[in-house]
Amino acid sequence: MAASSRSGPVRSEAARQAILQAAVEMLAERGYDHLAIEGIASRAGVGKQTIYRWWKSKSAIIAEALLEGMILAERLEVPDTGDVRRDLTAWLRAVGDVLLSPQGESLARSLIAAATDNADVGQRLRDVIAGSGSGAVSTRLTAALGSEPHLPPGAPVDDISEALVGALLLRALSRTPLDDDAIAALVTVAVGPPSL
Amino acid sequence: MAASSRSGPVRSEAARQAILQAAVEMLAERGYDHLAIEGIASRAGVGKQTIYRWWKSKSAIIAEALLEGMILAERLEVPDTGDVRRDLTAWLRAVGDVLLSPQGESLARSLIAAATDNADVGQRLRDVIAGSGSGAVSTRLTAALGSEPHLPPGAPVDDISEALVGALLLRALSRTPLDDDAIAALVTVAVGPPSL
Amino acid sequence: MAASSRSGPVRSEAARQAILQAAVEMLAERGYDHLAIEGIASRAGVGKQTIYRWWKSKSAIIAEALLEGMILAERLEVPDTGDVRRDLTAWLRAVGDVLLSPQGESLARSLIAAATDNADVGQRLRDVIAGSGSGAVSTRLTAALGSEPHLPPGAPVDDISEALVGALLLRALSRTPLDDDAIAALVTVAVGPPSL
Amino acid sequence: MAASSRSGPVRSEAARQAILQAAVEMLAERGYDHLAIEGIASRAGVGKQTIYRWWKSKSAIIAEALLEGMILAERLEVPDTGDVRRDLTAWLRAVGDVLLSPQGESLARSLIAAATDNADVGQRLRDVIAGSGSGAVSTRLTAALGSEPHLPPGAPVDDISEALVGALLLRALSRTPLDDDAIAALVTVAVGPPSL
DNA sequence: GGGTAACCGAGACGGTACGTCAAGTCTTATT
DNA sequence: AATAAGACTTGACGTACCGTCTCGGTTACCC
Structure with a gap:
């Protein structure tokens, strides 16, 4: 069954998290321009290639972080008091x-x-x-x-x-x-x- | 009166126009990022310094072009038929x-x-x-x-x-x-x- | 006697040949620099590790190919006519x-x-x-x-x-x-x- | 007379010398491969582009240094005692x-x-x-x-x-x-x- | 009408970051 | 245990632009 597929190592979740984390922090600190892939890589302790392997651009990283709820998580909820x-x-x-x-x-x-x-x-x-x-x-x-x-x-x-x-x-x-x-x-x- | 003073030639209107024109064209063609000061200068046939002398950033050039009505000039007027x-x-x-x-x-x-x-x-x-x-x-x-x-x-x-x-x-x-x-x-x- | 021991498969002669062959071909095609271990591995249908396990560097591969007579095999023989x-x-x-x-x-x-x-x-x-x-x-x-x-x-x-x-x-x-x-x-x- | 030509700044001799000097030193220290353009640039205190502007490759830098007599200057003279x-x-x-x-x-x-x-x-x-x-x-x-x-x-x-x-x-x-x-x-x- | 100051074009400079390539090491599943 | 596959960190590549800084040439005002 299970078509299976390839061997080899699997994507490192630790690297993925570190990258998103670093991106979110630097976005807050320095703004979207001035946000550099090289900077993210070095802050995350990761090779640039690992970023390019999984994301097409820095905006894609932000998109994923947004999706993961790492930005704008909850502060902006509309209250519901009935009024x-x-x-x-x-x-x-x-x-x-x-x-x-x-x-x-x-x-x-x-x-x-x-x-x-x-x-x-x-x-x-x-x-x-x-x-x-x-x-x-x-x-x-x-x-x-x-x-x-x-x-x-x-x-x-x-x-x-x-x-x-x-x-x-x-x-x-x-x-x-x-x-x-x-x-x-x-x-x-x-x-x-x-x-x- | 005319407190002024200062000798030397006056700001070249031709250069200013050429720069705004080039900026507007390249903005349309290649988008805001990918819009490079060097590119504007070379398309306008102008030295980089002439741009830096009068504008602080490429966004300032766009702002001025916008103000001059060189972008979004008229297409977006709301009609008035009474209804x-x-x-x-x-x-x-x-x-x-x-x-x-x-x-x-x-x-x-x-x-x-x-x-x-x-x-x-x-x-x-x-x-x-x-x-x-x-x-x-x-x-x-x-x-x-x-x-x-x-x-x-x-x-x-x-x-x-x-x-x-x-x-x-x-x-x-x-x-x-x-x-x-x-x-x-x-x-x-x-x-x-x-x-x- | 037969001191031996050790389980598992033994060095693959097919892999060795494929690697030397690929190296020789690519050396001729693209020159020594531009000759990449990754390229050899992929052309030979072999994992990179298999190369690193048996050779220390790409120059060692060339050395071995030379020894095997896969390069410069015969063209350069000095004739012997007596004169x-x-x-x-x-x-x-x-x-x-x-x-x-x-x-x-x-x-x-x-x-x-x-x-x-x-x-x-x-x-x-x-x-x-x-x-x-x-x-x-x-x-x-x-x-x-x-x-x-x-x-x-x-x-x-x-x-x-x-x-x-x-x-x-x-x-x-x-x-x-x-x-x-x-x-x-x-x-x-x-x-x-x-x-x- | 003299057809003249362009205006603008002139090639910096200081940068040129610093680059050749750095290249020669690093060539002696680390060998030709392991000699990196980035390394030369940083040791010479120069932007990479300044190197690429004037030389096509690192070997061209070495060629020029050789021509300037910065390598192999004199040690190898053949004596002449008559015999x-x-x-x-x-x-x-x-x-x-x-x-x-x-x-x-x-x-x-x-x-x-x-x-x-x-x-x-x-x-x-x-x-x-x-x-x-x-x-x-x-x-x-x-x-x-x-x-x-x-x-x-x-x-x-x-x-x-x-x-x-x-x-x-x-x-x-x-x-x-x-x-x-x-x-x-x-x-x-x-x-x-x-x-x- | 000779000085001098600000303009202009060109473009070299020290840098930062880009996106790519390859190195050598490590991990996984398969044979 | 050796393999094919391939993810990982590292480091260098060559390119694009940045913003600053000379250059030589050209106005325009001021003595």
Whole structure:
């Protein structure tokens, strides 16, 4: 049975982990450009060839790290207190604060830069934040369908999430801080104006 | 008066134009990374020092070209037929089509990458598209205030525009094409559900 | 008795032959540098370790191939018509022609390069050509002792051969072709000026 | 007049010297293979590109150093006491001693290796030693024409020199030391047997 | 109208990183 | 135990650009 196949040593999991780890650390420290394959290799204690054997580019490494949850793991979950409006506000506040910090801003732009030359990174970035996992905006909005006049059953929650996240992205790119007015406005865009 | 002083020749406008021109062309041809100062200099028939004398980085060149209207000049104007819903739909369709073409997609990502390491580019990108000039989304929405139930006077048109443009950016990054359903959904996000 | 012992398969003669064969072919095709152990292994259908187990370096492989007569096998035999002068002339002519051809020249330099980092190759090169086998210069000169005034019994035939071969070597290194004058001169060096 | 030509900075003589110097030192220390362009660059305090800009290969650097007299400068001059036989013997003795020392042997083989992949090195090696400058074998033999029965006017001194030097090369390649018998034999090859 | 200062093109320089090749060692499964 | 396969670290290759720095030549203003 088992078609079997080849002999020889098997891919080293230790090397793989060390590479992802080193990449994530250096991404945070120095930003996406200035992130060098040689640097990752040397920090991970690994030969360059081992990186090139398994990944096509540095953006592919970032994509995999993202997939493994080594970046943006959990900080960005949307809370669920039953009150969508308040939850969205709190989440936007949290995200806005992260974007205000130098590291947060830098990380955000690094991820965007990575997405720029790797479709997977863009895809995953969108999935992780706007997507459908627990804690994602889309999920939270789905739960709130029907509870607000502007959010009737059938409302396009995915697209609303996308618009919300897109707005944050644009803020990050233009270095415009997210103040309370902007947050209120975005909540309005998502779920309609506050009742009275 | 003329506090000035200084002798010597004045900045060569011809060189400046040649540099911007070369940068714009090569940006379109080869993408933001792979855009090299040396390449721009040689294509423009200019010494490297002439570039470094006047710009701090290649992203600054792109920023200036953007400001001069040498990129994204006019294609992206929002029409005004009196019917916001129809106008937005048409505009999103047009933008979506641009993003579908290889050059359009590449240019979009190149600009995002440029924005990634230059605040001005991000700022101008936001202004040009979402901003307040004639043909910008925000302007069109302002004109429509009051004409739709979801767009009462005082609605946060700037933030709505931002969300719309952000959604497009996110699509560009994740290489998700903009189909008719998505367009309809985005219009709903912006100006509310179609009346019956 | 049969001290022996040891289980497991024994050195594979097939592998050994395949390796030597592959090495000789690739030496001729691509030259000594550009001759890679990995290339030999893959052409021979053999694991790298099998090569490293039995040889210390690629020059050792060449040395062994040389010993096996897989290189320079026979082309370079000195004829024996009874007339040393004529025989030497013919042989030098033949060698000179080989050195003129691209493959011949390349092979010669490859062997010199191999000799450069392996004493055995140097030794064998000297033995094979200048040495004492049948067809070697030294042997031919020994047979001619006494037949020429400059070649009395007791003449240092080994050293004369060495000088002759060395001259060829120097020609190969300096890419100086061996013309008829040079051949005549070398014959004079070896066996004295033509009578008359 | 003077057609002139281009502007711009001029080749740095300091860099050129540093590179040749570093190359010569490392050649002596580590041998021709193991001589790395990167090593030369770093020892010379120079960018790699500066080397590649002016030389095609490491053997070309060695060729130039040889031409500049930075290698084999003077040690190998043939003395001239009036007695060819004695002079050649002394010179062969000196060369033989150099070849016996580890550095000398290694240097000799390094030069041969360099000649192996660069025609100029081979050419210059031949010229410097066998050639026609003062102190060269050929020159010495020319001076001795007529003074020995085996060295009549018109004897092919260039070819004799070549044979002598070639014999030394062959000794170097095969790691055969040059003993007194061999020296005597070579002198015999060159100028005939000792008179009684 | 001679000085002098800033411009311009060209491009050499010391560097960093790229992506590739091969070396020699080690590991696995197979024979 | 020897093999074919091939992953591993290391180190060098030759190339592309970086940003800085000369060069020689050319304006334009200022005495």
